Amino acid sequence: MTWDLSCRDWAARLKAGRTLVPELPLNAIEGDRAVAVLNRLRLADVTGTPTFGEAGGEWFRDIVRAMFGSVDPVTKARMIRELFLLVPKKNSKTTNGALLMLTALLLNQRPRAPFLLTAPFQKTADEAFSAIAGAIALDPVLEAKLHVRDHLKTIVHRETQANLQIMTFDPKAVTGKKVVGALIDELHVLGKIPRADKAMLQLRGGMQPFPEAFLAIITTQSDDAPAGVFKDDLEKARGVRDGTRQSAMLPVLYEYPEAMQRDPTKPWRDPINWPMVTPNLGLSIDIERLKPAFADEEAKGDAALRLWASQHLNIEIGLALHSDRWAGADFWEAAVDPTLTLDTLLKRCEVVVVGIDGGGLDDLLGLCVMGRERDTRKWLIWCHAWAHEIVLERRKDIASRLLDFQKDRDLTVVKRPGDDVEMVADIVCRIKAAGLLPEKQAIGVDTAGITDIVDELTAPGRDISMEQIIGVSQGWRLNGAIKTTERKLAGGELIHGGRALMAWCVGNAKSEPKGNADLITKSASGKAKVDPLMAVFDCTTLMATNPASAEKKYQIFVV
The missing domain is CATH 3.30.420.240 (Nucleotidyltransferase; domain 5)
Structure with a gap:
């Protein structure tokens, strides 16, 4: 039996600031256990190095609870096999994803299970590794459990011998990998990389032998019209969210309704509407810090504003507008x-x-x-x-x-x-x-x-x-x-x-x-x-x- 992962009232939830994770028949014990592990992890790049429980967003705890609470306690089969999270920049996207994978490594029971976290840019992969290694270094219990191999950017669980590898995305390296859990950061960039679709197909195929396997995709909107594998997965996630497609993918998309994006008055430009797509508001980001950047890009013209809005408000770009564009x-x-x-x-x-x-x-x-x-x-x-x-x-x-x-x-x-x-x-x-x-x-x-x-x-x-x-x-x-x-x-x-x-x-x-x-x-x-x-x-x-x-x-x- 497959779960209905749709969230048909998502627009109303966004306006009300409610979770985008629908009500599901979760295994509450396993879901709460995962959240408890996540909450103990420390944020190494935040002043005072607070725990996620002290400084993390409830919206992300809902996602973790759903992902790990969807595993059947008897068969170990995961009902939510994939996560598609579309969230703007500055909402702790990379840090949250890194800690999700660390949580998965700690909860895993399969011996020598391989996990993977990959991103299209080395800088992003390095930031994810730094978040994981930093959380481990700040917790003596984790230091005893886990071996951080800095030169390989790999974390090894000393008891299960499971390992989490952090790497820059390379279609050749990803192809053929078998993983129990994987996270792709910034999928929108992969949409422009040749053979990325085939690599993603191979990655999904490599999960088939493991009933508990999962693929997490965490990305901002593209700075160009969506293309390739990103466009395919974005359309799939929207279909599942709207109830027009069935899939084991949990869609969590912080984006404005299409009517708001295409409205000639552009209501998304009004800061009063920005909290709708800024789930980490008050933690890693606040509206007052966004306003000056918005004003700077607005002064540069429509092309610059669209680019900023695609990354910070998840506005989908349908038409590239450059400075020497055709007037039409x-x-x-x-x-x-x-x-x-x-x-x-x-x-x-x-x-x-x-x-x-x-x-x-x-x-x-x-x-x-x-x-x-x-x-x-x-x-x-x-x-x-x-x-x-x-x-x-x-x-x-x-x-x-x-x-x-x-x-x-x-x-x-x-x-x-x-x-x-x-x-x-x-x-x-x-x-x-x-x-x-x-x-x-x-x-x-x-x-x-x-x-x-x-x-x-x-x-x-x-x-x-x-x-x-x-x-x-x-x-x-x-x-x-x-x-x-x-x-x-x-x-x-x-x-x-x-x-x-x-x-x-x-x-x-x-x-x-x-x-x-x-x-x-x-x-x-x-x-x-x-x-x-x-x-x-x-x-x-x-x-x-x-x-x-x-x-x-x-x-x-x-x-």
Whole structure:
């Protein structure tokens, strides 16, 4: 039997300052025993070296009580196999995690049981080891029980020979490890590391032989849009919390409800709401110390404030805003219609144009379908991208993010060059069959690399004429389309589906002044991918000519 670990009233609990651990059928004896051990541990980096019982947060005691109180006293099987704790910086995240693992080592009964604490940065791993070694050095009983091997950053229990290893995360080192208990600190960083997902899969697999095994994940929000293994586990934890998924993962997420995060008035900026996501308030952190840092970052601009808020208030960043960003990025998130898909766009629009932008094998092929909505005459866009599988090898720094877009069905990975062009042509032919494609200047294509696309679109059976295809000049000649797109976004006249792929591309776009023009080019954006956004500008070039669909022209002629 699995436990229901959901906490459907989490938002109300946050506002009331209540625990986010739901009511569970815990083994009270084992849970209280674990808390008693935790409470005796001393905080080596706090003035006066108080015990956790004197200076620790009740919110974390609730987590420890649940984790250790979920072990069946007969079978020794753990009902809560994982913990996902999302908590902002300065809430004793690393220290608390370190002491949790020390508690596990002390309570463990399995001979030679291996435990692991790992973090993506050496500094974080060193801080965790220092917290553990410091607690041991301050307690003569613990010094007698445990052997601290400083040079190996390993703690050995003298009686059981169980050991706790503290190390910097390395996919090669983690892969193949069998552990009875593991803690991952700052999982959000691992989301950007190649092969981290495979290492996590191996780590979870290495726990299967042990019924009492557990994996604890303690992390802040990402300073970029969530990606890779972090995105997967964050979505899983939210699903369990909200009751839409079943899992043995205990979700404890100190984050504002989505409505508060997306509210245009940004209520999360008001310090009165900060206690909601600051569980260690009054202990390791207080609001008055946060205010000056908030004011400093606010003065630097929206990009700096978002970065600070992601780490100190767990605000999820959906769009990167850098100092040299494209001006339209500031209005992108306000222009979302989540119901907008290719199907709904074709149903709602009276005319549709297509933009195509792509490069070599290590680039994306970007497609934008832009329609003019009936009655409102707003411009609606739907975008997709294709990538050759070689990109995942050549661009390992973005491979996990591209795979996320593939899961979202916004990106297709192809094995054979040309498959992507065929799929693009299929979509164009579908639009033409719907009678929405103009008879002239309907498809805008980047003049570089246009040959394969033109050949496929004009192939027998496609029935796309050369008059419908136009090469759109890039560089400074695209300035008018860029400015028009910005104005349409700012005025609420351009709507998109709010897809993560496009938020990423818009966040990647860098503006480069050249004469009287502000350019967005692939060279200006460096290695970051912007191809689907460039396809949007190609569409804008065509839609700005106020085209009519072939079907509409025919109907007017008949009348």
